[in-house]
Amino acid sequence: MGLIQEMFGQSPFGPLFEHTKKVHECVKQIRPLMEALVNEDFDEIHRLQDTVSKLEYEADEFKHEIREQLPRRYFLPVDRAELDRFLKSQDRIADAVEDFAVILLIRETRIHPDLREDFSTFVDQVLRVSTTLMKAAEEMLNLAESAFGGAQAESVLSLVSGLGEEEWKADRMQREISKKMYKLEKDLDPMTLLFYEKILRSLSGVANHAENTGDILRTMIVKG
Amino acid sequence: MATILIIGTALLGLYMAWNIGANDVANSMADAVGSKSLSVRQAVIAAGLCNFAGAVLVGGHVTDTVRKGIVNPCTIAGSLNVSEAEAAAVVAIGMAAALLSAGIWLNFSSLLGMPVSTTHAIVGGVAGFGIVAGGWSVVNWGKMGQIVASWFISPVAGCVCAFIVFKLLGRFVLWRKQPVRAARYGVPVIVFFVTAVVTLATLYKGLKHVAGESVLFTGLGASLTSLGLGALLALGSAVLVRRYLRGKDSRPVGEQLGIVERAFAPVVAATSCTVAFAHGANDVANSVGPLAAVVHMLQAGTVIMKVAVPFWVLALGGAGIVIGLATYGYRVMYTVGRRITQLTPSRGVAADIAGTLVILICCRLKLPVSTTHTLVGAIFGVGLARGLGAVNKGVMRNIFGSWIITVPAAAVLSILLFLAGRWILLDLFTQAVRSSAGTFQP
Numbered sequence: 001m002g003l004i005q006e007m008f009g010q011s012p013f014g015p016l017f018e019h020t021k022k023v024h025e026c027v028k029q030i031r032p033l034m035e036a037l038v039n040e041d042f043d044e045i046h047r048l049q050d051t052v053s054k055l056e057y058e059a060d061e062f063k064h065e066i067r068e069q070l071p072r073r074y075f076l077p078v079d080r081a082e083l084d085r086f087l088k089s090q091d092r093i094a095d096a097v098e099d100f101a102v103i104l105l106i107r108e109t110r111i112h113p114d115l116r117e118d119f120s121t122f123v124d125q126v127l128r129v130s131t132t133l134m135k136a137a138e139e140m141l142n143l144a145e146s147a148f149g150g151a152q153a154e155s156v157l158s159l160v161s162g163l164g165e166e167e168w169k170a171d172r173m174q175r176e177i178s179k180k181m182y183k184l185e186k187d188l189d190p191m192t193l194l195f196y197e198k199i200l201r202s203l204s205g206v207a208n209h210a211e212n213t214g215d216i217l218r219t220m221i222v223k224g
Numbered sequence: 225m226a227t228i229l230i231i232g233t234a235l236l237g238l239y240m241a242w243n244i245g246a247n248d249v250a251n252s253m254a255d256a257v258g259s260k261s262l263s264v265r266q267a268v269i270a271a272g273l274c275n276f277a278g279a280v281l282v283g284g285h286v287t288d289t290v291r292k293g294i295v296n297p298c299t300i301a302g303s304l305n306v307s308e309a310e311a312a313a314v315v316a317i318g319m320a321a322a323l324l325s326a327g328i329w330l331n332f333s334s335l336l337g338m339p340v341s342t343t344h345a346i347v348g349g350v351a352g353f354g355i356v357a358g359g360w361s362v363v364n365w366g367k368m369g370q371i372v373a374s375w376f377i378s379p380v381a382g383c384v385c386a387f388i389v390f391k392l393l394g395r396f397v398l399w400r401k402q403p404v405r406a407a408r409y410g411v412p413v414i415v416f417f418v419t420a421v422v423t424l425a426t427l428y429k430g431l432k433h434v435a436g437e438s439v440l441f442t443g444l445g446a447s448l449t450s451l452g453l454g455a456l457l458a459l460g461s462a463v464l465v466r467r468y469l470r471g472k473d474s475r476p477v478g479e480q481l482g483i484v485e486r487a488f489a490p491v492v493a494a495t496s497c498t499v500a501f502a503h504g505a506n507d508v509a510n511s512v513g514p515l516a517a518v519v520h521m522l523q524a525g526t527v528i529m530k531v532a533v534p535f536w537v538l539a540l541g542g543a544g545i546v547i548g549l550a551t552y553g554y555r556v557m558y559t560v561g562r563r564i565t566q567l568t569p570s571r572g573v574a575a576d577i578a579g580t581l582v583i584l585i586c587c588r589l590k591l592p593v594s595t596t597h598t599l600v601g602a603i604f605g606v607g608l609a610r611g612l613g614a615v616n617k618g619v620m621r622n623i624f625g626s627w628i629i630t631v632p633a634a635a636v637l638s639i640l641l642f643l644a645g646r647w648i649l650l651d652l653f654t655q656a657v658r659s660s661a662g663t664f665q666p
Contacts, residue, residue, distance in 0.1 A: 002559075003600055005560055006619055007600060007604070011612070073617050074616055075615045075616075075617050079608075139478070144613060145478075145485070146391070146398045146399060146481060147610040149394050165384075224610055
């Protein structure tokens, strides 16, 4: 009479948080990458890109595992489609970081001295966005414990709003850097400008996807 | 002669009881063992005590239904144009056949890993022989209808109940900004409610067959006793909980939730005991209901059953369950505890309260239900209230399977055994009945 035993599947929320942690580890690499770029240490960039690639792969493994443990016959306390979207969106964060690393790898781009500090600050802001997402996701297990309601849910929802604000700041910074960089366009060759654009786009991609992920987390909590 | 036949049937009953103890009882303690609130050994001991208590204190109601509520011996006597003694013999054979068929079907399904509910098997068996013995009208279809309805309703009721209880737990404890502070009030309230309800369900209309007529145990006295006992235990739990939770108010919320769960561990241990109690009350009938009929037939020699189910019959069933639990149930309990890791005490409490309520209410309504299905419904209710990480919906298929397969199968088997038994043993039984008619001392 194993009916009662068969009722319980593995809760996905622990593994979901593990995935978030892995992705955040990936995102943390953007600072050493930017430092290496500013210092023109292209060997270091090569090494870091390897690390990012490995981390992104490991995150993918977690993703597959989570999906495998949730066949249709399991009923979840959150909307399954939203959970899938959360996973996919988080995955895109790691993908954006890998894009960034590859962009730095394929061409030895030099950062104009006037722009170095701006790029560093921008990277810090993007990292801040991801850290805020981590804080919200950290509460995942407590959320599951409190059945996605009450004070726990409220604190996560407010963290997610904070996330939106940080992402907006990142967007603003990106605009400022772009304006500054086009003011300097006489000093820069077109290829370099192109690569600056690619760098900015991939970094803001990280922030955007992090913000999206937070939004989906909000939907997961609220809709159930 | 009658004694030999009674002993034979009693052995069949013991066999069924053993099976129930070995396989079924572990489910009632699943919440306590799964949430690691009780060790396997503690659970086995507690389950044994509570099952036995439930069987002898409250088990008479459902047992009464099985022995004379589904197939009324009077009606059989009326519809066959035979002497009362022969009618009694026919009923005795039929009941024994139903018991044997249920036991065989139980083993067969276990071997094949198929779903089976002991309740469904017995009810199917009894109804089966009844139809063949005295025709379609011999079965009390009104009662049958109620019983079958209760099989559908009890899991649903368990689900709804558990959903509500868990939502209440959420609202008053888990969702609070200060779960620890809320738990100080929540735990005693739960203890009060559970104690009062279980006591009332036990005492309502008295424990005549156990404790005699006492003001404490009847009518208004019963209600007051229940409330009083509930208040007493609630106070005790309030003191203990306060001591456990002292100074923990300033911890971060996440940690507080963990602390509250641990505070709930003794509560879920207690509620699982009440489920075991309810299980004993409901399931003992599956083993000794037919035995009670046979005993009456062979001892009283009459088809009119006005006396209550004898205490020793219930005690025998209870003992069988305990023996089954002690010999084989330990292993099942261990497996259950190992495989359920997702359940935390608060979820267990919600599911247990729902299960106990539904099963005990059905017991008092004299309706035999499947305790396992009710618990499944309750756990599902907690899942619907978003309390569990992943709940396997596929289990429903097993439940439907049991409805569709077990009842007809047990009925058919019972019919075959009854026909064989009647052909071979009718004279024997009739003689036994005749020789004891008039010697019956109620």
